[in-house]
Amino acid sequence: MPVNVERTELPGIGIRHDVETAAGRRVSIVTFRDGGRELAVADPHDPDRAELSLEITDDEATALSEVLGGSVIMTQLAGLRDQVDGLSTSQIPVRADSPYAGRPLGATRARTLTRCSIVAVVRAGGVVPAPGPDDVLSVGDSLVAIGTARGLEMLARIIEGS
Amino acid sequence: MDHGALVLIELGALLLGIALLGRLAGRLGISPIPLILLGGLAFGEGGLLPFAAGEEFIEIGAEIGVVLLLLMLGLEYTADELVGSLRTSRRAGVIDMLLNALPGAAFALLLGWGPIAAVALGGITWISSSGVVAKLLQDLGRLTNRETPVVLSILVIEDLAMAFYLPLLTALLLGLSLGASVLTVVIAIAVVAVILFVALRHGHVVSRLVSSRSAEVLLLTVLGVTLIVAGLAAQASVSSAVGAFLVGIAISGPVARHAQQMLTPLRDLFASVFFLFFGLSTDPADLLPMLLPALALAAVTMATKLLTGYLAARRSRIGEAGRWRAGFALMPRGEFSIVIAGLAIAAGVDRSLAALATAYVLITIIAGPLLARIPDTRAFTAWTARRQGAGRPAST
Numbered sequence: 001m002p003v004n005v006e007r008t009e010l011p012g013i014g015i016r017h018d019v020e021t022a023a024g025r026r027v028s029i030v031t032f033r034d035g036g037r038e039l040a041v042a043d044p045h046d047p048d049r050a051e052l053s054l055e056i057t058d059d060e061a062t063a064l065s066e067v068l069g070g071s072v073i074m075t076q077l078a079g080l081r082d083q084v085d086g087l088s089t090s091q092i093p094v095r096a097d098s099p100y101a102g103r104p105l106g107a108t109r110a111r112t113l114t115r116c117s118i119v120a121v122v123r124a125g126g127v128v129p130a131p132g133p134d135d136v137l138s139v140g141d142s143l144v145a146i147g148t149a150r151g152l153e154m155l156a157r158i159i160e161g162s
Numbered sequence: 163m164d165h166g167a168l169v170l171i172e173l174g175a176l177l178l179g180i181a182l183l184g185r186l187a188g189r190l191g192i193s194p195i196p197l198i199l200l201g202g203l204a205f206g207e208g209g210l211l212p213f214a215a216g217e218e219f220i221e222i223g224a225e226i227g228v229v230l231l232l233l234m235l236g237l238e239y240t241a242d243e244l245v246g247s248l249r250t251s252r253r254a255g256v257i258d259m260l261l262n263a264l265p266g267a268a269f270a271l272l273l274g275w276g277p278i279a280a281v282a283l284g285g286i287t288w289i290s291s292s293g294v295v296a297k298l299l300q301d302l303g304r305l306t307n308r309e310t311p312v313v314l315s316i317l318v319i320e321d322l323a324m325a326f327y328l329p330l331l332t333a334l335l336l337g338l339s340l341g342a343s344v345l346t347v348v349i350a351i352a353v354v355a356v357i358l359f360v361a362l363r364h365g366h367v368v369s370r371l372v373s374s375r376s377a378e379v380l381l382l383t384v385l386g387v388t389l390i391v392a393g394l395a396a397q398a399s400v401s402s403a404v405g406a407f408l409v410g411i412a413i414s415g416p417v418a419r420h421a422q423q424m425l426t427p428l429r430d431l432f433a434s435v436f437f438l439f440f441g442l443s444t445d446p447a448d449l450l451p452m453l454l455p456a457l458a459l460a461a462v463t464m465a466t467k468l469l470t471g472y473l474a475a476r477r478s479r480i481g482e483a484g485r486w487r488a489g490f491a492l493m494p495r496g497e498f499s500i501v502i503a504g505l506a507i508a509a510g511v512d513r514s515l516a517a518l519a520t521a522y523v524l525i526t527i528i529a530g531p532l533l534a535r536i537p538d539t540r541a542f543t544a545w546t547a548r549r550q551g552a553g554r555p556a557s558t
Contacts, residue, residue, distance in 0.1 A: 008311055011243040011318045012296060016306060028306035033419065040306035046543065048308040048484035 037061045066126030090152045091122070092159050094141040099161040106133025114154040116147030173219060176205075180434045191301075192531065193294050195437055195496055196524045202441015203449065203520070220439050227436030228501050229392045229406040230429040233384075235292070235321055236410015237422045241361035244322055244411065247315035254312070254474035255319035261466040263288035269459050275512050278334050282506035285327055286519050287463040291496025291527065292317040298491060298531050302538065309475045309484040313491050316474060324498065325354045325404055331502065332401040335509035346400060357412050365414040373417045381424045384413065403501060433497065440504050441520065448517035456521030464526060464533070467492045482550035487537040494530030499523050 006018040014032040021027065026042035028050070037060075040053035056064065094101055100108050110116055121128040121135065122142040128135060137143075145155055180194075183201050187194035248255075266287030270280040295317060304310055329350040333343035360368065372387065374380045388409045395405025413421060471489030480488065503519035536542055 009243060009246065010305065010311060011247060011314045012238045012292065013300075013305065013314070016311075018306075030305045034423070038303075038305055040303070042306075045547070046481060046483050048481050049487070050303055050306045053303040053306060 039064075063126055069127060069129075086148060087146065088149050088152055089119075089144065089146045090156070092143045092145060092152075092156050094137050094139060094143065094159060096139045097161065098137075098139075098159055100137050100159060101139045103137060104133060105131050105135045105137055108137075108155075108158055110145070110155055110158065113158065114147060114151040116145045116151040116155045118143050118145045120144040169219065176220075176438065177431075177434075180438065184434075193291075193297075193494075193496065193527055194434075195294075195500070196527050198434055198437040199441040199444075199500070199520050199524065202438040203444055203446045205442060220435060220442065223432055223435035224439035224504075225402070225436075226389075227429075227432035227434070227439075228403050228504065229388060230425065230432050231436070231497055231501065232324075232403040232407040233388050233410045234422065234425060234429050235324075236407045237413060237418045237425070238292075239318055239321070239411070240414050240418070241358050241365060241411060243318060245358060245362065247318040248322065251312070251315040251319055251474065254316055254470070254477065255323065257473055258316055258320065258470045259288060259323065261470050262463055265462050265466055266459065269455070269462075270515075273455065273514075275515065279506065279511045279515055281331055281334055282502055282511060282515065283518075285331060285502040286495065286499040286522065287459065288327075289320050289324065289495060289498040289502070290317060290467065290492045291494050291498065292321055294494040294496045294527060294531070295491055298494070298534055302534065304487065304491070307484065307487065309471075309478070309480045309488040312475050312478050312480065313471065313488050316470070316492065321498075322354075325407055326350050328401045328404045328407075328502075328505070331505060332399055332404075335506060335511070336399050338399070350400060350404060353408065354411075357408050361412050361414050365412075368412050369415050369417040372413055372421075377420070377424055380417070380421060381428075384409075384421045384425065385428075401505065403505075436504070437497075437500060440500055440516065443507065444516040444520050445513065448514050449521060452514055452517040452521050456518050456525060459518070460522055460525040460529070463495075464493045464530065481546075483537060483543055483546040486542070486546060487534075490530075490534040490537055493526055493533060495523050495526045 004020060006020075008016045008018065010016055010030065014030055016028055016030045019027045025044065026047060028040045028042070030038040030040070032038070035058055037056045037058070038053055039056055040050035043049045043051035105118065105121075110118055118131060119129070120143075121131045121137070122144060123138070124140060143155075143159065145152055147155070179201055180198055183197040184194040187197050263284035267280040267284035269287075270283040271277070275283075295313065299305055299307075299310055299313065326347055329346045330343060333346040338346070372380070372383050374383060388406050391409050392402035392405040395408075396402040410418075468486075468489035471487075471492045472485040475485040475488040499519055500523055503516055507513060507516045537546070
C-alpha cells in the first residue's frame, strides 16, 4: 500500500515531512536548512502536537535510515521464504574465532561450496546490501543468506570454521 | 589618555559588557536583547556612567546594525516562501495587523503624541519578533506541531509587510505630504513586486552575479551591494532598512545560505551595537513614568496576539490546544519594534517613545516565552480538551 508523505515548508527553518502510520499516528521529520534533523512522534491525545521530539545528527539519520532500510530487506526476504518452498533464509554471525573475520567475503567461496547466496551483511554501522567478494567481514557482522536448509547449514559451519 | 587609545578601550569594554550580558541571558534562557537595552540605559545620557569617546563608531555601527538585521531577514526567506505565505495566510496577516497595530496606534493618540507617533507605535506593537518566536518554537520542541506553519507564515507576512510599512513611516517622519507618502508606498510595493518576480523567475541570475567561490569575496560583495542600496534607498527617502531587506530577498538559493552563514557573526555584532545605541540614547529618567503605560500596552497587545494566533490556527482547522499554543507563541516583540522606535526617535518624535518601546519590548520578550509554556501544562491541556469536547459532539 502506498504511504502518503506530506511535505510542508517551514519558512526560515527548513522542511518538514510527515508520515501517517496505518494506526493513525503521525511521525514527522524536520530537516533544518543548516543541517541536522529532528524526529518527532505526534501525541495521540492531541494530534497537532509532538509527544516526543528528538534532535538527530546527519550521521545518526544515516544510521537510522540504514537500519530501517536493512530491516525492510529482512522482512522482504522473510516474505520470499514463505512464497518459495524449500528456500530458507538465515542470519549467520561472524564470531571472533571465525577464520574469515578480517578476510574478504570471496575467501569463503560460499556460493561455490554451498549454493547459497549472501544477500546482505548487517553490521553495527548499518547494512551492506548485495556484498561483493571484496567486502571484508569483521567480527560482529551478520551474514544474511538465502538457500536450501542444507546449504545454509554448510555455510554456517564454514563461517564458524568447524 | 590618547583619544585613539581611549576609543579602543571604551569599545572593548562595551563589547565585553555585551558578551557578559549575553552569557547571563543564556543562563536565564532568555533573548539577550532586553539585557543589552538595559545595559545601554545604564551608560547613556543621564545614566550611571556617561560614555563619550566611541560615540561616532556606535552611531554608525547602529545604522549598519539595522541594515544587517533587515538584510538577514530578507535572506532568511526565499521568494517562494514569501509568495507562498502570502497566498495561504493573507487573511491571517490582515487580521494580525488590525488586531495588533490598532491598539498601539490608539495608545499613542491617547497619550497625546500625535498621528505620526501613532503610526510608529502601531508598528511597534504589530511586529512579533521572528527571531525570538522561531527560537522559542525550537526550544519547546514544537517544530513538528501542526500549528507551527501557521505561526511561521504570520511571521513571514509581518516581515514582508515591513517592506511597505517602513517606507510609509519614513515618509511620514520626514514630514512629506500625504500624497508623497502614498507615492513612496506605491513605489515600494512596485519595487517589492519586481524584486519578488525577478527572484522567483531569474533568481539564479542575481545569485550568480553575487556568487563567488571565495568566502571573503562573497562577504564583501554582499555587504558592499547592501550598503550601497541601503544608502541609495535612504537618499530616496525609502529608508535604508527597506533597501537592505530587498537585497536580501533578491539573493536566493545556495548563495543566500552561504551569505547568511558569513554574515551572521557580523549581524550579531552590529545588532548588539544597535540595541546598545538605542539604550544609550534612551534617558533612564523617562523609563519610570513609562513603566505603567508599557505594562498596560503589553497586556493589551499580548492578548490581541493571542487572539490573532488563535483565529489563524482555527482557520487552518487546528484543534483547540494548538490554537492557544499558536497564540501564546506569537507574543514576544523584539528587534523590529526597536528598529521602528529608533527610526522614529531619530526623526524627532517624542523621546518618551524610546522609553516606552524599551519597557514594552522588555516586558513582552521576557513574559512572552514564559507564557508560551502555559499551553504545555497539564491543567491547560485538560481545560482545552474539555473545551474541545464541549465545542462539538464527541467523535470516535
